[in-house]
Amino acid sequence: MLYNANLTADRPTFVTHLECGLTGERYDADTMQGLSRVGRPLLVRYDLDGVRAAVTPADLAQRPADLWRYRELLPVRRTENIxxxxxxxxxxxxxxxxxxxxxxxxxxxxxxxxxxxxxxxxxxxxxxxxxxxxxxxxxxxxxxxxxxxxxxxxxx
Incomplete structure (x- = not known):
């Protein structure tokens, strides 16, 4: 595979927590989780204002065109785990x-x-x-x- 800065550049993720879609109960995003206490899938929640302040559409357009160009909106925190x-x-x-x-x-x-x-x-x-x-x-x-x-x- 060709060099891809999306896979090597350190970029923050703006994940804040996981949340039960039914009850709104919050869960830690950095520990292993299953379903919520009521048996529902957990949704990833983000600091979208933080994303807007950190990255612009022009920044995204300059990156290689792949899934990882949106790192700030993906949950993986450490580059070595991609x-x-x-x-x-x-x-x-x-x-x-x-x-x-x-x-x-x-x-x-x-x-x-x-x-x-x-x-x-x-x-x-x-x-x-x-x-x-x-x-x-x-x-x-x-x-x-x-x-x-x-x-x-x-x-x-």
């Missing part, structure tokens, strides 16, 4: 003829098949594996036989 297979930005493709045939004015498709594992699951799994590494996890198990499992295996 796992990457070269997750590029993927195009949004207009399908005017299909839209017209379906009676729609506009139809757009995001081509995630260009990601390293050929599936949109790569986006979530690259983050999950990177965070697992950051939190000291050395073993991953996932009940799937589809694209998520293939992506997890590729990044593990």
């Amino acid at each position: 796992v990457s297979l070269g997750e590029i930005t993927t195009p949004i493709i207009p399908l005017a003829k299909v839209a017209a045939g379906a009676g729609a004015t506009n139809l757009l498709v995001k081509d995630e098949g260009r990601l390293p594992t050929g599936s949109f699951k790569a986006r979530g799994l690259v983050m999950a594996i990177s965070m697992a590494k950051e939190l000291g996890v050395t073993t991953i198990a996932m009940p799937t036989n589809g694209n998520a499992g293939a992506a997890a295996a590729a990044y593990a």
